[in-house]
Amino acid sequence: MQSETKSRVDQLTAPSGHPVAVIRFEGDIASTSKDAVLGAYQSLPKETTRIVLLDFTGVDYINSSGIALVIQLLIEAANASQKVYCFGLSMHFTKVFTMVGITKYAGLFATQTDALAAL
Amino acid sequence: MSESKTTTVEVKLPTRLGYEKVAMSTAASVAKLMGFPDDRVEDLKTAVAEACINAIEHGNRLNEKLSVGVVLRAEPDALEVKVIDDGTGIGKKPARPDIDRKMHGEEDPRGMGMFLIQALVDEAEWVAGMDGKSSYVRLLIKLDKDPE
Numbered sequence: 001m002q003s004e005t006k007s008r009v010d011q012l013t014a015p016s017g018h019p020v021a022v023i024r025f026e027g028d029i030a031s032t033s034k035d036a037v038l039g040a041y042q043s044l045p046k047e048t049t050r051i052v053l054l055d056f057t058g059v060d061y062i063n064s065s066g067i068a069l070v071i072q073l074l075i076e077a078a079n080a081s082q083k084v085y086c087f088g089l090s091m092h093f094t095k096v097f098t099m100v101g102i103t104k105y106a107g108l109f110a111t112q113t114d115a116l117a118a119l
Numbered sequence: 120m121s122e123s124k125t126t127t128v129e130v131k132l133p134t135r136l137g138y139e140k141v142a143m144s145t146a147a148s149v150a151k152l153m154g155f156p157d158d159r160v161e162d163l164k165t166a167v168a169e170a171c172i173n174a175i176e177h178g179n180r181l182n183e184k185l186s187v188g189v190v191l192r193a194e195p196d197a198l199e200v201k202v203i204d205d206g207t208g209i210g211k212k213p214a215r216p217d218i219d220r221k222m223h224g225e226e227d228p229r230g231m232g233m234f235l236i237q238a239l240v241d242e243a244e245w246v247a248g249m250d251g252k253s254s255y256v257r258l259l260i261k262l263d264k265d266p267e
Binding site: 090100104 | 165
């Protein structure tokens with residue numbers, strides 16, 4: 001019933017020259033999304049990845065279990081001294097991420113262009 | 120939809136994660152017919168989804184022999200949603216989630232459903248069934264909230 005979460009990783013370079021790993025999600029982010037969220041993050045090389053962008057442009061539904069997976073990703077990233085930013089969230093999920101405090105640990109941007117320009 | 124009549128819509132969901140989206144879509148359709156603005160419809164969708172997930176996971180404990188009832192009551196100025204399960208109700212409301220404690224491993228990253236429900240609707244109450252089952256959460260979202 002839940003639409004399967006797909007994710008893929010793109011390696012980009014910000015205008016500032018910083019290498020950026022972008023994890024692009026598609027589908028629902030719920031309790032069944034562990035591999036797509038944490039698995040994709042854990043596939044990034046720890047030694048060379050300093051900045052991670054999470055792309056929610058293709059995501060329509062995120063529930064509290066999905067938010068918990070994002071928080072687990074943020075915990076692992078913080079432990080690896082990586083910075084995480086998000087973009088592509090709808091207005092509603094921007095509000096939800098702000099309400100639960102994710103914005104304290106992951107900056108939110110409207111688009112990938114906005115995020116890369118700020119890095 | 121008539122402005123003076125109360126309209127009731129009922130949905131019976133299987134106790135299976137993912138089916139909360141059926142209730143979510145139904146609630147959204149009713150709310151749109153009532154004239155709720157898009158942002159309030161999105162609030163309602165998340166609150167209803169979280170209430171159904173709680174009913175499936177905690178109320179019915181993922182027992183697929185049970186079902187989750189969702190009753191939507193459209194009144195002239197508000198939409199009431201009851202999500203009914205066969206659990207005994209919640210003993211004590213969990214503390215408000217604390218992102219700092221979660222990030223430092225002092226609190227489970229999960230456990231935000233009830234917080235989201237309370238934050239996104241105008242009223243939320245959890246009622247334990249008299250017979251130790253048929254507990255429900257009642258949500259109310261008002262049509263005239265934040266009038267421009």
